Structures are given as structure tokens and as C-alpha cells.
Amino acid sequence: MSVRTAELLMALTMGAFSIYLMYKSAELPIGWIDGEGPGGGAWPFWLATIMLVSCVGILFNWFRRHGPIANSEKAYIESRVLMDIGAVALSLIVTVGLFSFIGIYGALPLFLIFYLRFLGKHSWRLTTTLAIGIPVLIFYFFEVTLKIILPKGITEPLFIPLYKIFF
Amino acid sequence: MLETLGLLANGFTIVFEPQNLALIIAGCALGLFIGAMPGLGSVNGVAILLPLTFLVPPTGAVIFLAAIYYGAMYGGAISSIMLGIPGASTAVATTFDGRPLAKLGMADKALTAAAVASFVGGSISVVLFTFFAPPLAHVALVFGSPETFALMMLAFATFIGLGGDDIFKTLFSICIGLVLSAVGFDIISGEPRLILWDITGFLHGVNFLVLAIGIYGIGEMIWTVEEHNLGGGKSMLSEATVTVKRTIANLRELLSSWRATVMGSFLGYFVGILPAAGATPGSLMAYGIAKQISKNPEEFGKGALEGVCAPEAANNAASTGSMLPMLTLGIPGSPTTAILLGGMVIWGLEPGPRLFIDHSEFVWGLIASLYAANLFAVIIMLIFIPVFIKILKTPFTILAPIIFILCLIGGYAPTQSMHDVWLMVVFGIVGYLMRKLDYPLAPAVLAIVLGPLAEPALRQSLLISDGEFSIFFTRIYAGPIMVTAIILLFLPVLKIGYDKFRHRPA
Numbered sequence: 001m002s003v004r005t006a007e008l009l010m011a012l013t014m015g016a017f018s019i020y021l022m023y024k025s026a027e028l029p030i031g032w033i034d035g036e037g038p039g040g041g042a043w044p045f046w047l048a049t050i051m052l053v054s055c056v057g058i059l060f061n062w063f064r065r066h067g068p069i070a071n072s073e074k075a076y077i078e079s080r081v082l083m084d085i086g087a088v089a090l091s092l093i094v095t096v097g098l099f100s101f102i103g104i105y106g107a108l109p110l111f112l113i114f115y116l117r118f119l120g121k122h123s124w125r126l127t128t129t130l131a132i133g134i135p136v137l138i139f140y141f142f143e144v145t146l147k148i149i150l151p152k153g154i155t156e157p158l159f160i161p162l163y164k165i166f167f
Numbered sequence: 168m169l170e171t172l173g174l175l176a177n178g179f180t181i182v183f184e185p186q187n188l189a190l191i192i193a194g195c196a197l198g199l200f201i202g203a204m205p206g207l208g209s210v211n212g213v214a215i216l217l218p219l220t221f222l223v224p225p226t227g228a229v230i231f232l233a234a235i236y237y238g239a240m241y242g243g244a245i246s247s248i249m250l251g252i253p254g255a256s257t258a259v260a261t262t263f264d265g266r267p268l269a270k271l272g273m274a275d276k277a278l279t280a281a282a283v284a285s286f287v288g289g290s291i292s293v294v295l296f297t298f299f300a301p302p303l304a305h306v307a308l309v310f311g312s313p314e315t316f317a318l319m320m321l322a323f324a325t326f327i328g329l330g331g332d333d334i335f336k337t338l339f340s341i342c343i344g345l346v347l348s349a350v351g352f353d354i355i356s357g358e359p360r361l362i363l364w365d366i367t368g369f370l371h372g373v374n375f376l377v378l379a380i381g382i383y384g385i386g387e388m389i390w391t392v393e394e395h396n397l398g399g400g401k402s403m404l405s406e407a408t409v410t411v412k413r414t415i416a417n418l419r420e421l422l423s424s425w426r427a428t429v430m431g432s433f434l435g436y437f438v439g440i441l442p443a444a445g446a447t448p449g450s451l452m453a454y455g456i457a458k459q460i461s462k463n464p465e466e467f468g469k470g471a472l473e474g475v476c477a478p479e480a481a482n483n484a485a486s487t488g489s490m491l492p493m494l495t496l497g498i499p500g501s502p503t504t505a506i507l508l509g510g511m512v513i514w515g516l517e518p519g520p521r522l523f524i525d526h527s528e529f530v531w532g533l534i535a536s537l538y539a540a541n542l543f544a545v546i547i548m549l550i551f552i553p554v555f556i557k558i559l560k561t562p563f564t565i566l567a568p569i570i571f572i573l574c575l576i577g578g579y580a581p582t583q584s585m586h587d588v589w590l591m592v593v594f595g596i597v598g599y600l601m602r603k604l605d606y607p608l609a610p611a612v613l614a615i616v617l618g619p620l621a622e623p624a625l626r627q628s629l630l631i632s633d634g635e636f637s638i639f640f641t642r643i644y645a646g647p648i649m650v651t652a653i654i655l656l657f658l659p660v661l662k663i664g665y666d667k668f669r670h671r672p673a
Contacts, residue, residue: 003603006604010600010604010606021346021361024363025346025360025361028353028360032634036355036630037355037626037629037630038626038629040353040355040358043349043625043626044346044349047342047345050342051339051342051343054335054336054338054342055335057335058333069333069604069605076603077393077603084392085392089596092385092575092592093592095575096592099575099585104576108572111568111571115571116564116565116568120564120565120568126565130565130569134572138572138576142576142580146219146222146580148221149583150579151579
């Protein structure tokens with residue numbers, strides 16, 4: 001996909017999103033209410049309208065091929081990095097998805113192993129050290145010190161003895 | 168004047184509390200590290216690390232984050248000089264002459280110059296700050312809602328008039344930030360508003376940190392993955408010999424660059440105050456002017472010390488300058504200060520001129536900490552130059568997953584909701600895709616912080632005037648501010664018209 005095509009798709013998507021935001025804002029009054037001033041929907045409604053106008057402006061520039069982006073036929077994301085970026089983005093999504101199931105202490109070591117060993121090609125020794133060490137540090141810093149309880153999913157029962165020690 | 172000095176002295180007693188002192192030193196060191204890593208700058212560091220500050224009181228938290236801000240301005244020079252890659256966009260101008268010096272085997276000279284110039288820039292600007300801030304805050308005390316709204320319009324108008332990005336994309340970025348900040352509840356009627364796709368997670372709104380960490384954490388890291396090709400590209404690290412004797416000799420040689428350094432400091436400070444400008448254009452402008460006023464302009468680009476001093480003084484001065492409107496008016500002067508401002512709201516402080524009265528110890532603690540951070544940063548940098556050079560050798564593939572994890576937890580910590588973590592990942596990926604198309608994202612971050620303050624200001628103003636927009640033009644302070652904002656808004660259009668007029672075929 002060329003940069004030019006991506007520019008068109010992005011402007012169309014954002015334009016559609018602006019219309020959706022206008023529609024959602026209009027669920028609240030967007031006109032003037034006596035004694036209260038502008039209705040609750042007015043502020044986001046008019047801002048979303050400006051968003052839509054901006055998108056139309058971007059599309060207008062696209063059609064008349066104005067500016068470097070609208071003229072660029074280069075690849076939007078070069079194929080040599082597409083795999084890397086895809087792998088990183090996907091691993092992030094999978095990791096966040098796993099937070100709710102196997103918990104943060106199940107998901108983070110998997111993420112670290114994947115990133116360090118398979119993307120970074122580091123040694124197993126370094127990979128395992130960090131995959132164990134970082135979650136332990138996180139537990140101490142966030143849960144023990146800051147008292148912010150992180151999601152555990154099905155691993156929750158395993159932490160009950162630890163809670164007894166620290167809290 | 169005397170009163171200011173007294174307040175500053177009070178600030179120092181806060182700074183010298185052991186915990187705060189430790190926070191400044193830790194912040195400077197972390198900031199130097201963050202600044203030195205290519206791809207990470209002060210804004211990324213402050214966004215990612217803000218959730219860690221919930222542990223300490225607001226004054227300690229802001230001192231820590233300001234020290235990171237400062238440290239990062241110093242640190243940016245390290246990779247500009249050693250790798251030829253700017254450690255942050257603010258250090259781009261430092262590569263022009265810093266890199267040639269390193270190639271000539273004088274990396275230590277360039278690093279010393281950067282550190283000392285940064286110190287001078289920081290010192291001059293912090294003194295200016297100390298004496299500018301109280302009168303400005305005093306004037307701002309009489310500001311009502313119309314003035315507040317006019318100031319915010321001015322902040323956004325600078326992005327359109329001076330930002331230099333595509334006007335439509337800038338406008339889009341500002342408005343999407345403002346709309347996202349309106350998600351949740353309508354503050355006046357109390358009704359749920361903009362619950363997108365009826366997902367209940369949107370009921371507690373879109374936290375500015377979710378957007379900030381999404382863009383400056385996740386999006387920035389994906390951007391860096393692309394540039395580094397997962398660390399496949401081998402770095403071209405220069406060698407530097409650092410000895411005490413050489414450092415002293417380098418310091419002596421620096422005296423000849425004092426003009427460029429002082430000019431850069433003043434220029435950076437005043438450019439830094441403008442929301443859309445800040446440290447990056449400030450340092451580039453300082454470089455340009457230093458070349459013009461130099462006695463040996465032909466040396467620029469080949470390794471002129473003045474070419475290192477001017478931008479480095481300017482970017483530090485600009486970081487202080489950008490704090491002036493943040494503290495006195497509640498309008499951030501840069502994306503980093505926008506995040507600091509958002510942090511203040513989380514810590515329960517109301518940004519604006521009343522801070523100087525209601526939270527005097529917070530304000531003066533912060534100002535005094537800038538003096539201290541400036542001193543510590545230069546000392547740490549000069550002593551630990553060899554250590555920072557070693558750190559630059561850390562492969563990106565080790566650092567990246569750690570930063571990703573910090574982002575994910577940082578997005579979860581403030582609200583403890585998985586909805587926010589998902590939203591952050593979405594913002595990160597969409598932000599990356601938009602950035603590739605030259606959508607400026609800093610205005611969106613500024614807007615999401617200012618949105619919750621701008622909307623009530625507008626609605627109250629209109630309520631006072633019974634719906635007449637003329638209220639923004641007829642008041643003594645609001646009028647000129649609003650007119651300036653409108654001139655800035657139409658500046659790009661005027662410029663296009665002027666260019667067409669000039670290039671008209673005769």
C-alpha cells in the first residue's frame with residue numbers, strides 16, 4: 001500500500017469517526033438551554049464537526065495532489081519492517097489479552113521470552129534472567145510498595161500466600 | 168523582589184529534605200539515561216514514569232518529573248554526539264557540529280561543551296523564570312473564564328500558526344484531543360456523554376495518561392522498532408577519552424563560545440514559552456543565529472564548539488521556559504509540561520495562577536528544584552560520561568520490551584482498569600499509523616489535558632454573556648489574547664496569499 005493510498009484511507013476512516021462522534025454528541029442537547037447555557041452535547045458536537053471539516057480538507061488536498069504525503073507513491077510501511085512491526089504489535093495485543101486469563105505474571109514472562117529470544121535473538125541465559133527478574137521487580141514495586149494490585153486471572157490463588165507475607 | 172527571594176529560600180528548604188534531594192538525583196540520572204537513548208526524550212520519560220509517582224506527595228512527584236525533564240535535555244546530547252543520532256528531537260541541532268567533533272576524535276570536548284552550555288542555559292533561564300513567574304501569576308489572578316478560554320485558544324492557535332505541520336491535520340489533532348477529553352460525563356448536567364459504542368469503560372472518561380502513554384510510549388516504541396530494524400543496524404559509536412586533565416582543558420576552551428551560549432539561553436527561554444514552539448525549534452533557531460553572529464561561520468557543520476553550545480543552551484532554557492505558562496497560567500508550553508499539568512490534576516491541584524497562593528510550597532519547591540536539578544545534572548553528566556557511553560551500547564531489543572511493559576502497567580495503574588490498557592494499545596497503534604502520515608500528535612495530548620478546563624471556561628463565559636461570543640473580544644485581557652489567537656490561526660492563510668502575490672508572474 002502506498003503512502004498516498006494510506007492517506008486516503010486514514011482521512012476516510014477519521015471522517016467516518018467524526019460523523020459517529022457528532023451523532024453520539026447529539027444524544028445530549030446541542031442547542032442553547034435557557035439558564036444553563038449551551039447543552040451538554042454542544043462542545044463535543046461542534047468539535048467533531050471541525051474534525052469532519054478537517055478530514056474534508058485533507059481529502060481535498062489529496063485529490064489535488066497537494067503536499068508530499070498526497071504525492072508519495074512509496075510503501076506506507078516498508079515490507080522489510082512490516083514483519084517486525086506486525087510481530088511487536090501482535091505480541092502486545094496477545095499479552096494484554098492474556099492479562100485477564102493467566103494474569104500479568106503469566107503474560108509478561110511469555111512476552112519477554114518472545115521478544116528477547118525470538119525477536120532480539122539474545123541468549124537463553126539473558127532471556128530467562130530477565131523473564132523472571134522483571135516480573136519479580138514489578139511485584140515488589142507496584143504491589144508491595146505502591147499497593148497497586150495488578151490483574152492475576154486464574155493465577156490469583158498462587159498469590160494468596162504472598163499477600164499474607166506482605167500485607 | 169525580596170519577597171520572591173524569601174519564597175525561593177523556602178523552596179530550597181523543601182528541596183533539601185532528604186527524600187526530595189534523592190528524588191532530584193534519581194530523576195536527573197534517569198532523565199540523562201532516557202535522553203541519551205535514541206528515540207526516547209523527556210516527553211516519553213515523563214509520560215511513562217508519571218504513574219510511578221503516586222507513591223510520593225505532589226511536591227516530590229513534580230520535582231522528580233521536572234528533574235527527568237531536565238536530565239533528558241542534557242542526555243539528548245550524548246547520543247547526538249556519540250552516535251550521530253539525536254537522543255531526542257530536541258538534540259537534533261546538536262548533531263550538526265557535535266558529530267563532526269566526535270569524528271575528529273574530540274567527542275569528550277563536544278560532550279563537555281554540551282554539559283556546560285546546558286548548565287548555563289538552564290541557569291540563565293531559571294533565574295529569568297524566578298523573576299518572571301510571580302508578576303505573571305499576579306496579573307493572571309484577575310483572569311476569569313473568558314480569559315482562560317482565550318488563553319487556551321491562543322495555545323492551540325500557536326500550533327496552527329507556528330507549528331509548521333499541515334493545517335488540517337493539526338486542527339484534526341487538536342479537536343480529537345478535546346473530544347476525547349469530553350468522554351464520560353457532562354460536568355454541568357451530570358449526564359453520561361459520548362459512551363462510544365456503549366462500552367461501559369468509557370463512563371470514567373479517557374484518562375490523558377492513556378493517550379499520552381499510548382502515543383509517547385507504545386507508538387514511539389513501534390516507531391523506533393521501524394527505525395532500528397529491531398536492532399539489526401549496528402551502531403557507529405565514537406570513542407571518547409575522558410580524563411580530568413582533558414576535561415579541565417576542554418572547560419578552558421569553552422570560554423570562547425560564551426556569546427553563542429548566552430544568546431542560545433535567552434532565545435531558548437522565550438521560544439520555550441510558546442506552546443507550539445519549545446525546545447526543538449528553539450535549539451534549531453539558536454544554531455542558525457549562532458552561525459550568523461560567529462566570527463568563524465565557515466567552521467559550522469565541521470565541528471564548531473559554538474554549534475554545540477548554542478543549541479544545547481537553548482534546549483535547556485526552553486524546557487524551563489515551557490514551565491512558565493504551565494505554572495502561572497495553567498497552559499502548558501510543551502507536550503512534556505502538558506503531561507506535568509495533567510499530573511497536577513491527578514495529584515489534586517488546580518492549575519492556574521492561584522497555585523502561587525494556595526500551594527506556594529509546591530510552586531517554590533518546584534522552582535528551587537530546577538536550580539538543584541540543573542546543578543546535579545551537569546555534575547552527573549561530567550562525572551559519568553564514560554558510563555553513559557557504555558549504556559548506549561545496550562541493545563534496543565532489551566530496552567524495548569522493558570519499556571513496553573512499563574507502558575502497559577503505567578496505563579493500568581491510575582484507574583486499574585483493563586479497558587484503559589486496551590485503549591492505550593489502540594491509541595499507540597493508531598497514533599503510529601497517523602504519525603507516519605505526518606499528523607502532529609502533540610496537539611492532541613495538549614488538548615486532552617486542556618479539554619476539561621477549556622469546556623467549563625467556554626460554557627461559563629457564554630452563560631455570563633447570554634450566548635454572545637463578543638465577551639471574548641470586549642474584555643481588557645481576553646480581547647487582545649483572542650485577537651492574537653485569531654491572527655495566528657490565519658497566519659498560514661496569509662502566508663500562502665503573500666507567497667502567491669510575490670511569485671505572481673510579472
